[in-house]
Amino acid sequence: MKKVVFINLLIILIFTLAACNTSEGEINSAGAVSGSKEGTKLFVKGVGNVDVLDSHGGIEGLERMRSFYDNMQNAVPSGLRIVHYTIEGAPIVTDLKYNGESLEVKYDSTRDAFGSGEITTNRCGNMVEEVNPTNTSYIAIDCKNGPYGMEEILGIRYNMSQQDLFEFELKYGGNKESEINTKTNTVKKESNVNGFDLPASVKQEVYKRLVFANYLDEKDLETTCESKEEKSYYLKVYINGGERELSWSACDQSLDGTKLTKIAEYIIEQSETKHSENQEMTVQGYVLQVKDNTLLIGEDLNRLDYEWLKDEIDQIDLDAYIFDFIILEGANLEEFKVGDKIKASIEGNITGAKPGRGEVKDIKKLEVY
CATH class of the missing domain: 2.40.50.140 (Nucleic acid-binding proteins)
Structure with missing residues (x-):
């Protein structure tokens, strides 16, 4: 039952955070700076060398989590540091060390005034990535300690149906003259406006990709290109009671820019696809x-x-x-x-x-x- 209460509290926090935006470079109450550049460590007050940061469901550094997992599957010794924030904003540190044969999981809660304040170490045999339609989990298995010989290292949740509202508006083109809007169920192309309705499965996939892109975090995106022929994008996401606006250009080859361009092109592709009225x-x-x-x-x-x-x-x-x-x-x-x-x-x-x-x-x- 404790797990149920925790999960429900986590969902409430995610809803709340989804309706809020932070200014670029602003330090939040837990001490993390948003908008960290790819290839650099993430900043968390009082904790060094952070690779992955889970701030109540908004996750930075997922590429590093995936890289560490891939290294384990190929028996490549690796290390990873993950920070999860508690509800009160305290950083909980999980250090992973893989020596090519087994995984050491060190859990440090000494910065949490409301927790056990302990450092514990667990030895596990492997890690699995379990992908579901609405969540992805990285779970250490064959562990000496912990319930059922398992320990969840990181969970990414992207269940659109648990949101009160999720719609989006995408404008694109040289002058952003084309538009796809799921809130009004309209598509505008070459001055023609037509009605359309994206299936829930497509919107769920868009939401998943946005979560993996940590879309609520502030982004440092390129909005102008040397070539005027490059496509520009504007994406407005309506999530619960809040909104998130993102503008960038196709010439932005940063990790964030590349992810967002792929999401935009997926939306465009799906808007041009004839979907069956009766989705299985x-x-x-x-x-x-x-x-x-x-x-x-x-x-x-x-x-x-x-x-x-x-x-x-x-x-x-x-x-x-x-x-x-x-x-x-x-x-x-x-x-x-x-x-x-x-x-x-x-x-x-x-x-x-x-x-x-x-x-x-x-x-x-x-x-x-």
Whole structure:
């Protein structure tokens, strides 16, 4: 239950932060400077050599996390320092050291006046990257300590449906004469204005890419180019009760500029694609129960979430969790067991909530690790 309360508090904080902007170079209450340049260490007051910074869901340095993970998969010795901020703004430091065979995880909470104030070390065998439609987790496994021999190192969450509002307006072209606007459901090209409606799956993908680009952080972007033929972009994101505006040019080859250009081009490509009016609905998650000719699925859980839930599922109130739960009918129960990770397409729509209920059209097991 402690995990449920923590997750709910985290979601509330993310909503609040999404509605706010900070000035370039401003130091926030936790002591971090936004807008850090690629290739340099991130600044956190009182902590040196920071590679990855998780400020209540806004994450800088994800490329370094991915690089460290890739090094581990290729048995390349590496190190990484991650800082997570507590709700009160204290930095919690996680140091990772991989020697080519095993992973050392050192957790330092001595700067947290409200925590244990300890330094603990855990030895783990490996790390997995678990990618779900609404979250990605880096989890240390085969650990000597910790619940279920696992420890979540970093979680990136990008569930658009948990936002009260997510829409965007993209203007682009030499003079930003073209526009794609999901708030008004219109597309303007060559002075022609047409109606359109992007599928929720496309908007979810845009939201995911924006989160990975840490779009709420201040960006130092190029807005002018030597060549006037270069395309310019203006992106306005409406998120909950706030807005975020970004302007840049295609000639901006910085990490931030490159990411944003790819996002803009993805939006343009999708606006020109003919989407089916009846998008196939899919669900993905772990099997928590097999009974009464149905499967109970916890949607978008990672392996550690599943372990937390599996032994409590008969006693818990599903409404107490931020996760979605689906009862699937029509699956061949002989092929599945508790703990399997599955992906299923649904016949028609899912009805009800917590748990919802759907008829399986097609279902398959997914490899976890």
